[in-house]
Structure formats: C-alpha cells, structure tokens
Amino acid sequence: MTMTVSLNSKKDRFADQPNFSEKKDYRPADVKEKGLVFVGHEISDDRTAMNQFLHYDQLYTIRHGWNSKFFIGLLEGKIMGTRCPKCGDSWVPVRSHCWNLDCNLEKTEWVEMPLTAKVHTWTVAGWSGRSSLKRLPIILAYANIGTSKVAMANELHKMNPWDVEFGMPLKIVFKPRDQRVGAVTDFHFEPADFWKPSPMNPEKQRIKDLVMPVYEWVKTLK
Numbered sequence: 001m002t003m004t005v006s007l008n009s010k011k012d013r014f015a016d017q018p019n020f021s022e023k024k025d026y027r028p029a030d031v032k033e034k035g036l037v038f039v040g041h042e043i044s045d046d047r048t049a050m051n052q053f054l055h056y057d058q059l060y061t062i063r064h065g066w067n068s069k070f071f072i073g074l075l076e077g078k079i080m081g082t083r084c085p086k087c088g089d090s091w092v093p094v095r096s097h098c099w100n101l102d103c104n105l106e107k108t109e110w111v112e113m114p115l116t117a118k119v120h121t122w123t124v125a126g127w128s129g130r131s132s133l134k135r136l137p138i139i140l141a142y143a144n145i146g147t148s149k150v151a152m153a154n155e156l157h158k159m160n161p162w163d164v165e166f167g168m169p170l171k172i173v174f175k176p177r178d179q180r181v182g183a184v185t186d187f188h189f190e191p192a193d194f195w196k197p198s199p200m201n202p203e204k205q206r207i208k209d210l211v212m213p214v215y216e217w218v219k220t221l222k
Contacts (some may be wrong), residue, residue, distance in 0.1 A: 018044035018045070018046070018048070018049040019044060019045050020042035020043065020044050020045075020049075020051065021043075021044075021045050022042065022043040022044075023040070023041075023042040023043075024040055024041055024042075025039065025040040026038060026039050026040055026181060027039040027040065027055070036054070036055070036056040037054070037055050037056075038052060038053070038054055038055075038181040038182075038183055039053050039054070039055045039059070040052070040053040041053065041075075041181065041182050043068075043072060044068075047069075047072055048068060048069065049063075049064070049065065049068050050064050050068035050071050050072050050182065051063050051064070052064070052071070052181075052182060052183075066096055067094060067096075069110050070092075070093070070094050071182040071183070072182065073112070074174075074180060074182050074183065074184070074186045074187065075177075075180050075181075075182045075186070077174045077177065077180075078112055079092060079112070079113040079114075079115060079145055079146075079172060079187075080092075080094070080110055080111070080112060080113065081094055081110075081111055081112075081113040081145070081146065081148060082094040082095055082096070082108035082109065082110060082111065083108055083109055083111045084098035084100070084103055084106050084108050084109075085106065085108075085109055086098065086100075086102075086103045086106045087100050087102070087103055087106075089149050090111060090113070090146065090147050090148055090149065091108070091148050091149055091150050092113055092145045092146070092148040092150070092152050093150065093152055094108070095108055096108060099149075113145050113146040113147075113148065114145075114146045115171060115172040116145070116146060116169065116170065116171060116172070116192070117143035117144060117145045117146070117152075117169075117170040117171075117172060117189060118143060118144050118167055118168065118169055118170065119141050119142070119143050119156075119164065119165065119166060119167060119168045119170065120142045120143055120144055120151040120166075121141075121142045121151070121166070122139060122140060122141040122142060122156065122164050123139075123140050124137050124138070124139055124140075124161045124207070124210075124211060125137060125138040125139075125140060126210075126211065126214045133218070133221060134218060134221055136214050136217075136218050137161055137211045137214045137215070138155060139155065139156040139157075139159070139161050139164060140153055140154070140155060140156070141153070141154065141155070141156040141164070141170070141189050143170055143189055145172070152184075154184060154187065154188055154189055155188045155189065156170070156188070156189045156190070156191075157173075157188050157189070157190050158190045158191065159190075159191050159197075160197075160208075161207060161208075161211050162200075162204040162205070162207040162208040162211070163197035163204065165197065165198065168191065168192075168195055169191070169192035169194075169195050170189040170190065170191060170192060171189070171190050171191075171192050171193070172187050172188075172189060173187060173188055173189075173190050174186055174187045175187065
C-alpha cells in the first residue's frame with residue numbers, strides 16, 4: 001500500500017528564515033580585486049547561522065548552515081568541535097552525527113576545544129600560488145586538536161621544516177580579532193612553548209638539503 005503525503009504550505013517544508021542582524025564588510029568600496037578573498041559575512045540573531053561572502057572573479061555566498069558555530073567560533077578566537085553524547089568521541093573538523101556504528105548516527109553536541117594539538121603528519125610546500133611565493137617553504141601540518149579523532153590541516157609557523165616530528169605538541173595561535181574573517185586562515189599552529197626538537201639526524205638532514213634551495217630562491221623574488 002502506498003501513502004501519499006501532501007505539503008500544503010512553506011511552513012510544512014522549510015525552517016524559518018534566520019534574521020541576519022550582524023553584518024560585516026571587509027572590502028573598501030574602491031577595491032576591485034580579481035583573486036580569491038573573503039569580503040564579508042552575516043550572522044543570525046541567535047548566532048546559529050552564518051553566511052560568508054567570497055570574491056573569486058565574481059561574488060559567491062557560502063551558507064554554512066548547521067556548521068556555522070565552528071566558523072563563528074573562529075571569529076571569537078575559539079575552536080568549536082562536536083562530541084557524541086553516547087561514546088564521547090569528538091571531532092574537528094566537525095561531524096553532525098557520530099561515526100560509530102553502535103551509536104546509530106547519534107546527533108552530536110557542540111563543545112569548545114582546547115587550543116592545543118598534536119602533529120599527525122605534515123608536508124612541506126616548496127611551490128605555491130603568487131600570493132604565497134615569498135612565504136615559502138610553507139609547513140602544512142595535519143594535527144589532532146584536543147581529543148579530536150580526526151586531523152585538521154593548517155600552517156605550522158615558527159620552526160624549521162626539518163625539525164617537525166610526529167606527535168609533537170602544538171599550540172593554536174589566532175590572528176588579532178580585527179583581522180579575523182571566520183575562515184581557517186584565522187589561526188595557525190606553532191610548537192608548544194615547552195617543546196624542543198630532537199637532535200639532527202640523517203632524515204632531518206635530507207629534508208634540510210631539499211628546502212634550503214627554496215629559501216635561497218625566495219630571496220631573489222621582488
């Protein structure tokens with residue numbers, strides 16, 4: 001037997017449209033950039049929804065929906081994660097439902113994560129787009145933030161590329177508040193204050209030999 005359900009109004013089909021009272025524009029009126037850049041955002045009254053405006057040859061709107069609290073947290077200097085109320089697993093980047101089969105897709109809850117992390121793996125970029133060439137070589141670390149079961153990628157600053165180690169402790173450092181745009185580029189990783197690199201070894205020397213020419217090449221850029 002087949003049952004047909006009729007939806008007679010918008011109220012039956014859609015949630016109420018949020019009212020976006022907090023709005024910010026980052027771009028001066030006379031700037032007409034052609035690259036990729038965040039140019040503004042808006043946040044709902046209840047701070048559960050955030051839209052971002054991205055310019056990349058034309059204007060795009062990114063609607064973060066349920067994930068909005070993560071991006072709003074970046075504006076506030078916080079790393080927001082999610083946690084399963086059944087098994088306790090947590091995630092950054094966030095998950096809306098638990099991944100463990102025994103939890104039967106349990107909906108997760110929002111939690112503020114500590115501003116600490118550990119290196120899961122990493123890579124060193126010796127080439128990049130025009131906007132980043134003078135910052136090469138760039139260390140891209142994949143790190144587990146707090147108790148997160150998954151790793152998140154971001155730049156690792158204030159250390160030599162050959163000194164990065166698996167499992168090394170990190171701290172999360174945010175840009176000044178007036179420079180944040182609600183994107184992952186609002187923060188980066190740095191070595192924890194108490195961490196010291198291990199002595200030079202053949203593998204570290206191999207990495208150093210590979211990246212030193214990049215440092216010398218960058219010096220020649222105008």
